[in-house]
Amino acid sequence: MTLAQPEARPYHHGDLSRALVEAARRILETEGPAALSLRAVAREAGVSPAAPYHHFKDKGQLLDAVAHEGWVALDAALMKARQDSDDDRRRMTSLGVAYVTFARDNPALYRVMYDCSRDKDALPDQMKEEGAYCQVRNTIAHAAGDGVSEIDLELATIAAWCAGHGLAEMSGFKQFESLKTLLGGEEAFLKAVFDHLGMFAKFDRG
Template sequence: MSTATVESRPYHHGDLSRALIEAARKILETDGPAALSLRAVAREAGVSPAAPYHHFKDKAELLDAVAHEGWHELDAALSKARGENNAARDQMTNLGVAYVCFARDNPALYRVMYDCSRDRDALPDQLKDDGAYCQVRDTIGENSGGRATEIDLELATIAAWCAGHGLAEMISFKQFAPLKDLLGGEEAFLRAVFEHLGMFAKVIDQDPA
């Protein structure tokens, strides 16, 4: 109930673009990024290797579409984390933890997202207009006691984003395993790291706990 369009290959297939994207995501989850070839995607969707070229000019363009979905889902994950609101620094830590957990739970998708960004030397513009990036900025803004300039806000957001991404890329590294155990699990480890960043100290009200 999942592989290809087994049921009597329709004439023109209906919606190949969507089917290709879903096939790509399935391969990503199942076999990882290394197994994600255009030919494999076409195979999984039940079409010939050349068929995708009528919907995407490139392999890269297909991956872009997959990445686009990924950014949307990351956005949703951060929204959810922001819904459960705590105060100031905790709220930022929660956001960071949610970000890294998304990357940990969708490693292949996360990799595709950033591979696409690297290839164009930029994060997708959508992020800055109403996406995950501005959720971080808004959260920082809401918690800065009004004493944050526009530039400080931007810099703090960049700092937060970079820290989150760096941790996201390393969270599964085996060297951290002993520390995770020591601190009582992966999420506790994440919180501890984020707190050691002394994150956004310049912008967010500090409670000297």
């Protein structure tokens, strides 16, 4: 009856869970986070508004799935940045730039990722070996050598992560535009900000 299917469709519609997540990402990219309603996702996937509820408990759980894909993509981006950079000292900055660049290139997805994290008051799966947070800590550990305590390592990771997240959310603000052109572009701006993180702390050290 139906034409030849491009993919195996084990059930009525096919792998709807996956189709819904893909539809959600499509809407996010083309229309932004404000347009991401469950009904719109169902519409985009070609099913009724009630269909998603057989695969996700509620809208939040669908967003969780979208966010999960986002974290996987971010993990991969950071992994690539770590491998591309040969010099140990520059690796941290590369990582930071890669992080912010990912957020700037996928603003809607990044927003969903962090909205989900805030709802759960936690970063998901970040302590696993290839989780983004763990990658940052490993990179810092490698650059800092053996003389650093576990606590200092953890604190430095948190500091770096917070700076990265803050910059990811704010580097697009209009106030910084003139400074960016003055420094010669987005990436130069990001590196310059990372370079100045120390200024904040060193006053207090003496």
